[in-house]
Amino acid sequence: MFVLFGFRTRERPLSSSPRVCEVCGVSARQVLVKRSTIFTLFFVPLLPVGRGTYLLQCAYCGAVRRMDRGAAERLAA
Numbered sequence: 001m002f003v004l005f006g007f008r009t010r011e012r013p014l015s016s017s018p019r020v021c022e023v024c025g026v027s028a029r030q031v032l033v034k035r036s037t038i039f040t041l042f043f044v045p046l047l048p049v050g051r052g053t054y055l056l057q058c059a060y061c062g063a064v065r066r067m068d069r070g071a072a073e074r075l076a077a
């Protein structure tokens, strides 16, 4: 008998709004994404590992910035 387990990364968009990008300075759509790591057993996702990270991606230049949880929740509300 064998056990097949692993981890999968999932990105879920939370919100999208036009803002001024901190990198390129252009007012463009900024997409807030939550990236989570999920423990899988036989390719079935079971449990999230950790709290996940929040990322803000600029639709114009593609720059991705990491956000802390509090700022991300305020932005998503």
Ligand SMILES: [Zn+2]
Pocket (backbone or CB within 6 Å): 021, 022, 023, 024, 025, 026, 028, 058, 059, 060, 061, 062, 063
């Ligand atoms: Zn940008």
